[in-house]
Amino acid sequence: MGEIDKIRDGFLGAVKLAVHRHFLFPTNISSKCRVCSIERLEPTKVLTCNQCEFSLHEDCIxxxxxxxxxxxxxxxxxxxxxxxxxxxxxxxxxxxxxxxxxxxxxxxxxxxxxxRPLLIYKTTSHKHPLSLMPIDSVSFTCDACGSVDNSSYPCTCLQCCFIIHRDCIDLPSVISINRHDHRISHVDILRPEEWICGVCHKIINNQYGAYSCSVCHYAVHSKCAIRDDVWDGKELDGIPEEEGDNKTEDITPFEVIDDKVIKHFSHEHILRFIYQDVLIRDENQRCYACVLPFYYDACYICTHCDFILHETCANLPRTKRHELHKNHFTLYPNPKPGEDLELSKSFFTCVACQRPSNGFRYESGNVKLDVRCATISDEFNHDSHLHSLFILSLFPRECSACDQMVYGSLSCVKLDFFLCFKCATLPKEVFNKNDKHPLYLRYSGYRYGNYWCEICEKPTDPRKWFYSCDKCCSTLHIDCVLGKSPYMRPGHSFLLSSREFQVVSNNHTSRPFCTICSLRCKDAFVLKSKDETDTSCLCSLKCLDSLVMSMQRIKL
Incomplete structure (x- = not known):
């Protein structure tokens, strides 16, 4: 084939160029050039294709x-x-x-x-025309974003001694980001005081452009504000605030009926406020929102059914922003018994901690957060670390507590410390049937020596987090205390191929065998069929998934 090409390349002066798939032949016949779109009247060397209508001037190559x-x-x-x-x-x-x-x-x-001429007339960043300088070897500080790099060509205004990245000439004027409740606007310079970026939490040079809030003391680097995981891409300049913001009207989660009596949006009955100062060790009495056991403290209970909410959960906002998604979240309760009991709507997996739950959820499109992870926003303080933690980015990081690689973690801006949402939302105080005293969450370095878990009787690593009882001097693995699915509420029902299952406590003397894995169910909760004639029992959601897959294969 190469020899044929060589022969054809010399035939009638034909040439093969990278600009066209066919051979081109020289001609003096005037025709419209595909490149410059000009048909010259004077004699001009033209290359044309005999197979398609393609022509170009030789001096355009x-x-x-x-x-x-x-x-x-x-x-x-x-x-x-x-x-x-x-x-x-x-x-x-x-x-x-x-x-x-x-x-x-x-x-x-x-x-x-x-x-086009190398002159840009209309930009949102400057009132004068800007001259584009396509030189990538120049390092400069952009007046619009304040960063020093040569990733983008400079554009200059000689009248103002103004220099800006080519990528920054059309920065949006007014935007809304998932880190702040108010709109922020791009300004050429900040007030002469110390400013910390609300996204990366690093210092902002107030001599350069940035985004700031006109309502409160808040500012963000220009490049941080327009990140894909921070900004929804909408320019809000000229749009009224109630129309342009990606959020619904601020609706209170409940209506006050009387003193200590409310009507919550998630429940059909009225709820009464009580303060429980006596310890209740009933694992079945769990908050419908966060699905954590109710031991004591303030709560709202229903006088007609077993519905209960922690006081803090009852006050959760109907809509909120969060750093894990650029659009606003809306709070949804789980389906009530007798409503939509589809399996896909009965349980969800939180994108932050990757744990399944059947409690309330914050939802935005396909992104779902449980209420425990949704409350971790802005500046977060945890007993395991000295400094404040922030959600800086969604890049994968290794959690300093469990050593798992996760997307979207809490980071320290001073030290190399990262905390995943699964560890950050672990309850600090729990009760377990193996100990009559409260168990407290302990962090790495709390104790050194050889210890064993009181439940599984396997060694506990003092470099890892664990639960311990100060009075009994006992240590327990976190998974042994909480189980495989700690955020499952007993009594919750769901349908699977017209068969209704229910989450029930596994507190009998004899542990049942799982229908799928054939092992004894060791977890605190099991999934059992509500049909008394059906003895099906599942030990975990993992086995439930296996059952669903096997049923799908049978249908195929």
Whole structure:
């Protein structure tokens, strides 16, 4: 094939260029150039294709341009095996069809930018025209974002001694981010005082552009504010606040009926406030929202059924923002008995802690948070660490407590410390049937020596977190105390192929055998069929998933 190409390359002066898939033949016949879109009347050397309507001037194959004065630019066609870069160096848009390239500098420019002057007239960042300088070797501080890098070409205004990244010339003026309740606006300079970025929590240079709040003392780096995981991409300049913000009207979660009596949006009956100062050790009495046991303290209870809410859970807002998603979340209760008992709607997995739950959830699209993780926002303090923790990014980090790699963790800006949501939401005080005293969560380094778990009788690692009883000097693994699915509420029902299952306490003398794994159910809760003639029993949601998959295979 190579020999044939060589013969054809010389036939009638045919040439093969990277700009076109077919051979091109020289001609003096005037025709419209595919590159410059001009049909010259004077004699001009033209290359044309005999198989398709493609023509171009010979002097359009290689040109010199003010946008790249160092070397000549050669014409390329993107569809012919070119994968170096997919965007124009000037406008940052995707390269389409033909473009010019400098192989020495890795510089590519689209046809549209090649025809434009290197002068940008209308921008949101500056009142004067800006001159684009396509020089990537210049390091400078951008007046709009305050960062020092050469990742984007500089644009300058000689009248104002103003310099800005090409990528920053059209920064949005007014936006709403998931780190702050108010709108923030881009300003050229901040007030002369210390400012800490509300996203990365690093110092902001007040001499450069940033986003600030007009209502309170809050500011964000320009680049941090427009991150994909922070901003929803909507420009709110000129849009009324009640229309432009991605949130619903602020609705209170309950209506006050009388003194210490409320009507909560999640329940059909009225709830009465009580303060329980006597310890109740009933694992079945759990808050319908957070699904944690109710031992003592303030709560709202229903006088008609077993519905109960912690006082803090009853006051959870109907809508809220959170750092794990750029859109607002809405609070949803779990389906009530007799309503929608579909398995997919009865349980959900929290995107933060990756634990299944059947309690209340905050939902935004396909993203679901349990109420425990949703309350961790902004500045968070945990007893295991000296400094405040923040959700800085969604990049994977290794949790300093459990050594698991997780996406979206709590970070310390001073030390190399990360905490996953699963560890951050562990209850600090729990009760267990193996000990009559309260068990407290202990952190790494609390004790050193050889210890054994009182439940599984296996060694406990003092470098890991664990529960302990100070009076009995006992230590217990976290998983042994909480179980595989600690956030399951007893009494909750769901349907599986017209069969109704229920979460029940596994507190009998004899442990049942799991229908799927054939092992004894050791967890605090099991899933049992409500049909008395059906003896099916599942030890965990993992076995439930296995049952669902086997049923799907049978249908196929």
């Amino acid at each position: 290689e040109i010199t341009s003010p946008s790249h004065h160092k070397h000549p630019l050669k014409l390329h066609e993107r569809i012919i095996g070119y994968r170096r870069r997919d965007q124009c160096c000037l406008c940052r848009y995707k390269l389409l069809d033909m473009f010019y390239n400098c192989s020495r500098c890795m510089f590519e420019v689209c046809m549209a930018c090649l025809k």
